[in-house]
Each structure stands twice: as C-alpha cells, then as structure tokens.
Amino acid sequence: MTQDPRDTANPDPLHGVTLKAIVTALVEQYGWEELGRRIPINCFLSQPSLNSSLKFLRKTPWARSKVEALYIESLR
Known part of the structure; x- marks a missing residue:
C-alpha cells in the first residue's frame, strides 16, 4: 500500500x-499598493515588478524574511 504524500508532509509551509510563487501569490492577494503598505520596501513602492522584486529579495535576507512571514500569515 502506498502512503499518501500529505501524511508525511513537511511541516514547513x-x-x-x-x-x-510567494511574491506572485501575495501580489494576487493584496496587489502591489497594499503589499507596499504592509512591507514598505522600495521594490514594492516604486515602479514594482515581479523581476525587480525577486532580484532585491534574493539579495536582502531581512526583506525576504518579511515577505515569507506575510505569506505564511496569508495561508492561515
């Protein structure tokens, strides 16, 4: 009998x-303006785009942590 993958799912969301995928989901849920209000960083406030945001977040651990935390919160 095969086990359902959800039974052994990693608890890390x-x-x-x-x-x-995280940034795309947040933009779909909140929009750029609200995302910039919730996490006031330039890549969300000034001419936001997916590519510029990803480039910034990959280089900036503190900002990425805030985005990941908002994503986890949005899942609840």
Whole structure:
C-alpha cells in the first residue's frame, strides 16, 4: 500500500515553494499598493515588478524574511 504524500508532509509551509510563487501569490492577494503598505520596501513602492522584486529579495535576507512571514500569515 502506498502512503499518501500529505501524511508525511513537511511541516514547513515554505517547503517546495519558490520565492517567485510567494511574491506572485501575495501580489494576487493584496496587489502591489497594499503589499507596499504592509512591507514598505522600495521594490514594492516604486515602479514594482515581479523581476525587480525577486532580484532585491534574493539579495536582502531581512526583506525576504518579511515577505515569507506575510505569506505564511496569508495561508492561515
């Protein structure tokens, strides 16, 4: 009998989720303006785009942590 993968799922909600998927989901849920209000960083406030945001977040651990935390909160 094969086991359902959800039975042994990793408890980490970020496991297997790319940064691109996280930012895309947040933009779909909140929009750039609200995302910039919730996390006031320039890549969300000034001419936001997916590519510029990903580039910034990959280089800036503190900002990425805030984005990941908002994503986890949005899952609840």
